[in-house]
Amino acid sequence: MFRRSDGMCFACSPRNPIGLHLEFSHEGDICRTTFTAGNEHQGWDGVLHGGLVTTLLDEAMAQWLWHRGVAAMTAEMLTRFSLPVPVGVPVTVEAWKEGCRGRLWELSARLILPGGKVAARATAKFLTVKENG
């Protein structure tokens, strides 16, 4: 049905010419990345598009799992947009595990503005993919 990765992930692949080119670090139980949006990423003038805010949060959670050898797909996600995310400033995205039951993983993530305010939060459920995909 799908390939696990051909190295063209929109969020993280360095080979994707229109990708976000995110790089992740892992510290304890936290998966972290930083991103500075450009004008090409905006929806409202000067504001990062909400779909891309969700992409950043989703990818950080997926990378938390991937780093631990878990190949899982997002099955459900809820995003709360609390503050606009301006383009041109570096933001930090953090993800962590909330729980796991069988193939079902629950994770949370947040996007932090310079200065420390949280602009968006997400919770999501991921399901480990079956071997035959």
Ligand SMILES: CCCCCCCCCCCCCCCC(=O)SCCNC(=O)CCNC(=O)[C@H](O)C(C)(C)COP(=O)(O)OP(=O)(O)OC[C@H]1O[C@@H](n2cnc3c(N)ncnc32)[C@H](O)[C@@H]1OP(=O)(O)O
């Ligand atoms: C050089 C560079 C290389 C780069 C390399 C890096 C690669 C790094 C990879 C990361 C990349 C990340 C990318 C971002 C993460 C996406 O964005 S993933 C893409 C978005 N998500 C999707 O497209 C998923 C679409 N959905 C599906 O394919 C299928 O529904 C799923 C999620 C695989 C599950 O299907 P399934 O395995 O057939 O499971 P299913 O039988 O439906 O459900 C199993 C059980 O879970 C339960 N369940 C299903 N959904 C839910 C739910 N939402 N809540 C609770 N229970 C649920 C079911 O009720 C069922 O329960 P039981 O009946 O067993 O009691």
